[in-house]
Amino acid sequence: MITIDGARPPYDVGSAPSIVITGAPEGLVLGIGARPGCPAAAVRALLDRVAAEHGLDLALAQVATLDRRSAEPGLLAAVAPRVPYGFTVAELAAVAVPHPSGRVAAAVGTAGVAEAAALLAAGPGARLVVPKTAGAGVTAAVARRDGVP
Template identity: 55%
Template sequence: MTGRLVVGLGARAGTGAAELAAAVAAALDAAGLDPAEVVVLATVDRRAAEPGVRAFARDAGWRLAAFTVARLAAQPVPGPSGVVAAAVGTPSVAEAAALLAAGPAAGLVLPKRRFRGVTVAVARTGGRVDLSPPPAGSGGGDNDQNRSGPDRPFVDRDVLVHQRQVPP
């Protein structure tokens, strides 16, 4: 996989795939980024479970990474929001999700931007990200399906739940 971009997404419940696609396309265009370089769509676990988000990721050909509120809240971001913290329980969804999914050496190439009620941020990975399924018994399989906890994102066969940083 040649792409090294991760799109972080924050949206209201029930936002449709077309609305999400339009917002992300506008964000990538505004930043001069090539959608072909995107490999992952990342968000909070409750949004990743929604049909619109899942359909958008599937239609774009991107993996979907989901993180619990606790994981997102622990991720330092440049643009925390008290409004988002009060509503969701974390001061950032889009930026935090993008950075977490892109790995430890990631950096934001597009800080959060709002497009018609959808918040988008884009991170570039610091190296290759291994998007292969997690090894058996590592907490990412059908036995754990649809269970989340404070340290584990939403798990689904269509959702990326683990990744490993791979040396270049």
């Protein structure tokens, strides 16, 4: 198991290691799923829409995604100066998500990226405050850490 700031995983994820990223105001963690080559403008547009529709400030939210998407130029540009943490397919697949996708499972090997990454990175007792929301080649979900109103 991997932890940051001594935090523990949010729930039993079997043998899959877990990480907890801390430090974001309001305890928000942004999970992002994206197709390869997704442009920064598409990621920004979705994040702006999610923030506006849900009254959230995502400017300092921690970011998590699938490990093989964490270095995508469009994603990096959209969330800079933050650097997304990348979870493996096995880590993400160990998280039960409320909105699984057969298409995503066929493409990357796990039924959900955005929701699973947000929940896994947010840590123990995390809850989704924004379910998976789709944009042009990108999805986003927001989780809030336990104990943060």
